[in-house]
Amino acid sequence: MPIVTMNVNGKDVSGEVEGRTLLVEFLRENLGLTGTHVGCDTSQCGACVVHVDGKAIKSCSTLALACEGGKVKTIEGVAKNGELHPMQAAFKENHGLQCGFCTPGMVMTGLDIVKRRGKKLKEETVRAELEGNICRCTGYHNIVKAIQDGASKM
Amino acid sequence: MSDQGVGARVARKEDTRFLTGRGNYCDDINLQNQTYAYFVRSPHAHAQIVKVNTKQAEKAPGVVGILTGADWAADGLGGLICGWAISNKDGSPMKAGAHPALSNDKARYVGDHIAVVIAETPAQARAAAELVDVKYKELDAVVETGKARKRGAPRVHDEIAKNTCYEWAIGDKAATDAAFENAAHITKLNIANNRLVPNPMEPRVALGSYNPAEEHFTLYTTSQNPHVARLILSAFIGIAPENKLRVIAPDVGGGFGSKIYVYAEETVCLWASKRIGGRPVKWTCDRSEAFLCDAHGRDHETKAEMALDSDGKILGLRTHTTANVGAYLSTFASAVPTYLYATLLSGQYNIANIYAEVDTVYTHTAPVDAYRGAGRPEACFVVERLMEVAARETGVDPAELRRRNFVKEFPHQTPVIMCYDAGDFDASLDKAMEMADYAGFEERRKKAARSGKLRGIGFSNYIEACGIAPSAAVGSLGAGVGLWESAEVRVNPVGTVEVLTGSHSHGQGHETTFAQLVSERLGIPLEQVSIVHGDTDKVQMGMGTYGSRSGAVGMTAISKAIDKVEAKARKIASHLMEAAEGDVEFEGGNFTVKGTDKSLAFGEVALAAYVAHNMPEDTEPGLKEGAFHDPSNFTFPAGCHICEVEIDPDTGVTKIVKWTAVDDFGNIINPMIVEGQVHGGIAQGVGQALTEGCVYDADSGQLITGSFMDYCMPRADDLPSFDLGFTTTACPSNPLGIKGCGEAGAIAAPPAVINAITDAIGSEDIAMPATPLAVWNALQANAKQAAE
Numbered sequence: 001m002p003i004v005t006m007n008v009n010g011k012d013v014s015g016e017v018e019g020r021t022l023l024v025e026f027l028r029e030n031l032g033l034t035g036t037h038v039g040c041d042t043s044q045c046g047a048c049v050v051h052v053d054g055k056a057i058k059s060c061s062t063l064a065l066a067c068e069g070g071k072v073k074t075i076e077g078v079a080k081n082g083e084l085h086p087m088q089a090a091f092k093e094n095h096g097l098q099c100g101f102c103t104p105g106m107v108m109t110g111l112d113i114v115k116r117r118g119k120k121l122k123e124e125t126v127r128a129e130l131e132g133n134i135c136r137c138t139g140y141h142n143i144v145k146a147i148q149d150g151a152s153k154m
Numbered sequence: 155m156s157d158q159g160v161g162a163r164v165a166r167k168e169d170t171r172f173l174t175g176r177g178n179y180c181d182d183i184n185l186q187n188q189t190y191a192y193f194v195r196s197p198h199a200h201a202q203i204v205k206v207n208t209k210q211a212e213k214a215p216g217v218v219g220i221l222t223g224a225d226w227a228a229d230g231l232g233g234l235i236c237g238w239a240i241s242n243k244d245g246s247p248m249k250a251g252a253h254p255a256l257s258n259d260k261a262r263y264v265g266d267h268i269a270v271v272i273a274e275t276p277a278q279a280r281a282a283a284e285l286v287d288v289k290y291k292e293l294d295a296v297v298e299t300g301k302a303r304k305r306g307a308p309r310v311h312d313e314i315a316k317n318t319c320y321e322w323a324i325g326d327k328a329a330t331d332a333a334f335e336n337a338a339h340i341t342k343l344n345i346a347n348n349r350l351v352p353n354p355m356e357p358r359v360a361l362g363s364y365n366p367a368e369e370h371f372t373l374y375t376t377s378q379n380p381h382v383a384r385l386i387l388s389a390f391i392g393i394a395p396e397n398k399l400r401v402i403a404p405d406v407g408g409g410f411g412s413k414i415y416v417y418a419e420e421t422v423c424l425w426a427s428k429r430i431g432g433r434p435v436k437w438t439c440d441r442s443e444a445f446l447c448d449a450h451g452r453d454h455e456t457k458a459e460m461a462l463d464s465d466g467k468i469l470g471l472r473t474h475t476t477a478n479v480g481a482y483l484s485t486f487a488s489a490v491p492t493y494l495y496a497t498l499l500s501g502q503y504n505i506a507n508i509y510a511e512v513d514t515v516y517t518h519t520a521p522v523d524a525y526r527g528a529g530r531p532e533a534c535f536v537v538e539r540l541m542e543v544a545a546r547e548t549g550v551d552p553a554e555l556r557r558r559n560f561v562k563e564f565p566h567q568t569p570v571i572m573c574y575d576a577g578d579f580d581a582s583l584d585k586a587m588e589m590a591d592y593a594g595f596e597e598r599r600k601k602a603a604r605s606g607k608l609r610g611i612g613f614s615n616y617i618e619a620c621g622i623a624p625s626a627a628v629g630s631l632g633a634g635v636g637l638w639e640s641a642e643v644r645v646n647p648v649g650t651v652e653v654l655t656g657s658h659s660h661g662q663g664h665e666t667t668f669a670q671l672v673s674e675r676l677g678i679p680l681e682q683v684s685i686v687h688g689d690t691d692k693v694q695m696g697m698g699t700y701g702s703r704s705g706a707v708g709m710t711a712i713s714k715a716i717d718k719v720e721a722k723a724r725k726i727a728s729h730l731m732e733a734a735e736g737d738v739e740f741e742g743g744n745f746t747v748k749g750t751d752k753s754l755a756f757g758e759v760a761l762a763a764y765v766a767h768n769m770p771e772d773t774e775p776g777l778k779e780g781a782f783h784d785p786s787n788f789t790f791p792a793g794c795h796i797c798e799v800e801i802d803p804d805t806g807v808t809k810i811v812k813w814t815a816v817d818d819f820g821n822i823i824n825p826m827i828v829e830g831q832v833h834g835g836i837a838q839g840v841g842q843a844l845t846e847g848c849v850y851d852a853d854s855g856q857l858i859t860g861s862f863m864d865y866c867m868p869r870a871d872d873l874p875s876f877d878l879g880f881t882t883t884a885c886p887s888n889p890l891g892i893k894g895c896g897e898a899g900a901i902a903a904p905p906a907v908i909n910a911i912t913d914a915i916g917s918e919d920i921a922m923p924a925t926p927l928a929v930w931n932a933l934q935a936n937a938k939q940a941a942e
Contacts, residue, residue: 020277034182035175037407039355040441044862047355075175084173092169095830099661100172101355101407107173123875130870134862136355136408137661139837139899140870142830 006070008033009077017064023057024048026064027074035075035104039134046133049105049112050074056112058132075104078111087111090150091143098137109133110147119151159674163826166666167680168659177405180359180376181438188361189218189430191423191437192279194269194286195446196261199295199518199855200308203261203288206269211285216278219430220286221422222269223258231255231425232391234416236483237634240320240492240514248320251311251516253482255391255418255425261290262310262481263518264850264857265446267418272426272435295518295855299455299478302515310481310516319479319488319514324496324570330509333470337461341544347532348922349453349478349848350841351865352525354660356407357444358417362424363434370398371427375420377403378413378658379698382635384690386416386485393424396690403688406660410838411524412448413660414700415485419447445860450848451525453478454491454532460540466550468559470507471499473536477514477522484523488514493571493631494529494622494701500568501537502579502615502792503559508569518855524700526838526900527618534616538905542612543918552909553587556615572619574790576883582816583615585879586794590814595798608801609811610914614906617792620702620894623785638784639703640696641711643672643719645777647764649757650682653715656696657708658688662831662896664704667823671709671890675716676756677743694780702791702894705823710888711783718779723759726777729770730754730762789885789893793817795836797906801914806930808844808911813876815902820885820893828895829878835899836876841868842900843907847923866923 004021005014008031015030027033027050038060039047048060051073078085084092087110097103113121113129126144135143158164171177194206208220234253241247256267269286273279294308301307302317310317334340361374371394377383380401388396406413423435439447455476461469477491496510527534541559545552560579567573587593595611602609622628625636642654651672657664669683686692699708720740727745728735731752739746746753754762759777762768766775798812815832822828845866849858859865884891904922911924917932 018277028182033175034179035177037179037356038181039357040862042441042861042863045355045441075173079174084170088173091173092165095166095826097169097172098663098830098834099355099408100168100177100405101179103172104175124871127870127873134355134867134869136353136410136838136867137834138830139833139835139868139876140873141833141875144870144875 004064004068006067006072008072021064022060023062023064023067024059033074033076037101046105047102049108056109086153087150091146094142094146094149096142096146102135105133106143110150114151114154119154121148121151158680159670160823164666164670164824166663168665179356179405179407180374183374185363185434188434188436189272190276190279191435192271192283193267194283196266196268198261198290198292199264200293201261201290204291205289207287211282214282214285216274217282218272220271221426221429223256226254226256227258235390236488238486238489239632240322240488242320243323248488249314250483251314255421263520264855270422272430297517297850297852297855299453299476302517317516321513322492323511325509327509330470330472330507333507334461337469338464339462339548341460341540341547343458343539343543345456345458345536346921347452347454347535350451350525350846351445351848352410352412352448352451354408354410357439357441359438360420360423361436362427364427364432366432371424372400373424374402376406376413378409378660378700380688380690381696382698383416391421401690409660410526411528415449415523442860446857449484449521449523453522456536458536458540460544466548466555466558468503468505471505473510475512477512478517479514480519480521482521484521487523490524490529495533497571498530498533499570502617504561519850527897530618531901534901535905538614542909552613575787575886577792578883581881582794582818585881586796586814586816589877589879590796602800608803608914610799610910612797612906612909612913614795614902616902617790618901619788619790621706621785621789622701625784637697638782639707639711640782641715642780643715645760647761649760652684652686653712654686654693655708656693657704658699663827667827670823702896705892706789706888706894707785710890711781713889714781714783715779725770726763727754727759785887787887789887791819791893791898795902795906797910799910799914803933806926808929810874813874815876816879817898818881818883819895821891831895832878832899833876836903837868837873838900839903840907843904843922845923
C-alpha cells in the first residue's frame with residue numbers, strides 16, 4: 001500500500017493508505033483525529049470540512065493521497081495553548097451548537113468565510129456562504145450570529 | 155437568581171469538547187480486535203426471499219462471518235417490538251406483524267435487513283456483501299397511505315387483513331354528529347401531513363461486544379434512551395439478562411425521535427459479536443442507509459371538519475385520519491397517531507364535541523414512528539388550518555376567531571382525555587401580534603404588491619402535551635412502560651456533586667441546565683457539578699429523553715433527590731452546630747443557626763458526613779440520595795407563532811420575511827438554551843412546510859428522496875432569523891413549574907407557514923412541502939379559474 005505524508009495541525013505525519021482512502025478516513029482512523037465527522041455520503045452536509053493548504057475542503061470527497069505534501073488543519077488544530085480561538089469562543093457564547101456533530105465543519109467553514117469575505121460579515125453573506133453545511137439542531141440562527149461575532153473578534 | 159443558577163443564560167459546559175474536536179460520539183469509539191458489519195438490504199419493496207447464498211461472499215478477503223435470517227430464527231430470539239398496545243374501536247387488540255431483526259421469509263420495504271456480513275475492515279464487509287446472492291421473487295407492493303386498505307391491495311403481513319393495524323377512535327360520535335346538525339357554518343379540509351426523514355446529523359452507530367469469559371455484552375449505541383434499549387434487548391428480544399448487558403450512549407449527535415427506537419442493526423451487532431466468538435462488531439450507518447431505514451415521521455391523510463355557530467364559536471370537530479406506519483410497527487409507532495395526536499385536537503380552544511377516528515395501516519415503506527413533536531404537529535396542523543380557513547370563510551379576522559374560542563379557565567378538561575392545567579392564550583396571542591406588528595400588515599402587503607410580490611401572514615396557536623405521564627394513566631392507555639424518571643445526587647466528601655440522571659442529552663445541554671439547578675439549590679459553583687448520563691452501568695434506570703420530558707420529569711427527579719440531600723445535610727449540620735433543625739437555615743451554600751454567627755458550608759457538612767466521627771443518632775454516614783419522579787399530569791406548553799411571507803409570483807419562491815414566536819414554557823432554567831430549542835424546532839417545521847418531503851415511487855416502492863441531494867434539508871439561506879418572546883404561566887404539575895420546550899417550534903411552524911402562503915396567494919389550501927413549483931402551480935390554477 002502507498003504511504004502518504006502530510007502536515008496535520010503543524011505536525012508531520014505519514015501512514016499507509018489505499019488508493020481509495022479518503023482524507024477523512026486517514027484523519028479519523030489512522031491519526032485518531034475524530035473531531036472531523038462524516039454526516040453524509042454525497043458531499044452535502046459539511047461535517048467533514050477541514051482546511052488543506054489554507055482552503056476549506058470536504059474531506060469526505062478528497063483522497064488522502066491527493067493531499068500528499070499538503071498542509072492540513074482540522075478542528076483539533078484551531079485552539080492554541082488551551083485557549084479557544086475567537087471563532088470557537090463565539091460559537092460557545094452565542095450558543096451556536098447543540099448536538100455538536102456539525103460543529104467542527106461549521107467552525108472550519110466559518111474561518112474560511114472570514115478569510116475570503118473579511119471580518120465584517122452581513123447576515124445574508126453568512127447564510128449564503130453556509131450553503132455547504134447542514135445543521136439539524138440550531139435552525140442556523142445562532143450559527144449565523146456566532147460566525148458574525150467570531151469574525152469581528154478575529 | 156445567581157449568575158449560574160436557575161434563569162441564567164449560562165454558556166454550556168459541554169461546548170468546549172464539541173468545539174475542539176474532543177466529543178466522544180459512538181463512531182469515535184473503537185475496541186481491540188474489532189470487526190465491521192455491513193448489512194445486505196432488500197432492493198425490492200416486497201419480495202419473497204427464495205434463497206440466500208453466502209458461499210462466494212464467505213470466501214471474500216477479510217470475511218469473518220455472515221449471518222442471515224435463518225441464523226436469527228435458529229437462535230430462537232424474539233423479534234423487534236412495539237411497546238404500546240392500542241385497542242380497536244370494538245375493543246379487540248391491534249395487529250402487529252412479526253418484526254424479525256433479519257428477515258427470513260419476505261422483504262417488506264426497500265432496505266429491509268436480509269443478512270449481515272462481518273469482516274476485518276469496513277471496505278471488505280461492503281465488498282463481500284455485494285457477493286451475497288439473494289434470490290428474490292418480486293411481489294406487488296402497496297406504497298401510498300390512501301391505497302393500503304383498498305380491495306386487492308397486496309398484504310404487507312400475510313395474516314393482517316386490509317393492511318390495518320387498528321381502527322381506533324376517541325370522543326363522543328353521537329354528540330359530535332349532533333353538534334354538526336346545529337352548525338351555522340361547517341369548514342371542511344382534506345389534509346396530507348407529509349412524510350419526513352428525521353436526519354439527525356450523526357448517523358446511527360452500533361458497536362456490540364461480547365465477552366465469553368463473563369458471558370457479558372456491551373453495546374455502544376446512538377440512543378436517546380439506553381435503559382429502554384437495554385430493557386427491550388434483554389426482556390423482549392432475549393439477547394442477555396439485564397445484569398449481563400451494559401448499554402452506553404455517549405455523545406449522541408441529535409435524535410429528534412429517530413434514536414428512541416431499538417432497530418435491527420444494534421440488535422444484530424450485539425448478537426453477532428457472540429456468534430463470531432466474542433470479537434466486537436461495529437456498524438456505522440451511512441446517510442443513504444439512514445434515509446432507507448431510520449424510522450420516518452408523520453405521513454397522515456386526514457378528512458377534517460369543524461362546525462361553528464353564527465358567532466364563530468366552535469361547536470364540534472370531526473376527523474378521520476389514515477396513518478401510515480410503514481412495513482413494521484416500530485418501538486412506539488402505534489401511540490403516535492392515537493394518544494399523541496388525537497388527544498390534542500382541541501388545540502387552544504374550548505370545543506365541547508370532538509370525534510376522531512384513526513385507521514393505521516401498513517405499507518411497503520420504512521417504519522414510521524415519533525419524529526420531533528410526534529402526533530402533536532399533525533394535530534396542530536389540522537386544528538390551525540381549519541381555524542384559518544374557517545376565519546376566511548366566515549369573514550372573521552383569524553386572530554379574533556381564535557380569541558373567541560380560547561380556553562380561558564384552568565384546569566380545563568377537553569373531550570379527548572387531556573386536562574389543561576395552566577395557560578394564558580390571550581397573553582401569547584397579544585404579545586405575538588404586537589411583536590409581529592399585525593396592525594401594520596395590510597400596509598406591508600400593499601407595499602409588497604407595488605413591487606410585484608405577494609405578501610401573506612399566518613397564525614399558529616399551538617398547544618402540546620409533554621412529559622407523557624403519569625405512569626398509571628399511560629399504562630391504562632396501553633403503554634408497556636412507565637414514564638417516570640430517576641435521579642441520584644452523589645455528594646463527594648469535598649462537597650462537589652455528581653448527578654446521575656436517566657434523561658439523555660443529545661444536544662439539549664443537560665450538562666449545563668441540570669447543573670444550574672444543583673448550583674442554585676446547593677449554593678455551589680457550576681464547575682463543581684457534573685452530570686452523568688447515558689450508561690446503564692452508572693445510572694441505575696431511566697426512561698430517556700423524548701417528548702420534551704427531561705426538564706419537567708427528569709429535573710423534577712433531580713430536585714426531589716436534592717430535597718433529600720438537603721434534609722440529611724441539615725440534620726448533620728444541626729447536630730454539629732448543636733442546634734435544633736428548625737433553627738437551621740440553608741442559603742447560598744451555608745447552613746446557619748438563626749440569630750447566631752454559627753455557620754457551616756455545604757462542603758464542610760459533606761466532609762463530616764463521610765468522616766462520620768460525629769453523626770446524629772440513627773444517621774448513616776455518607777451523602778447520596780436518589781429519587782424517582784412520576785408526574786401527576788402531562789405539561790402543556792403553548793404559544794403563538796406568526797409567519798409572514800413574501801412570494802415571487804414569477805418563480806413561486808416563498809421567502810419568510812418575518813417570524814414571531816411567543817411561547818409559554820412555564821419557568822425557564824436557561825433562556826439561551828430554550829431559545830436554541832425553539833429556533834431548531836421552527837427550522838424543522840419550516841422544513842416540513844417548505845422543503846422536505848419523503849417520496850417513494852408509488853408503484854415500485856423505491857425511495858426517490860434517498861440523499862441530501864434529493865431530500866431538501868433546510869439550509870441557512872432557506873430560513874430567516876427568528877423573533878422570540880415568552881409569556882409565563884408556571885406549570886402547577888411539577889415543583890419547578892417547567893413545561894418543556896423541545897418540540898414547540900416543530901409543532902407550531904407548519905400551519906403558520908401554510909396559513910401565510912395561502913393568505914398570500916389566495917388559495918384555500920396547498921400541500922406540503924409548498925415548493926416553488928407547487929406555489930407557482932397554485933398561482934397558475936388561480937389565474938385560470940379567475941379567467942373562467
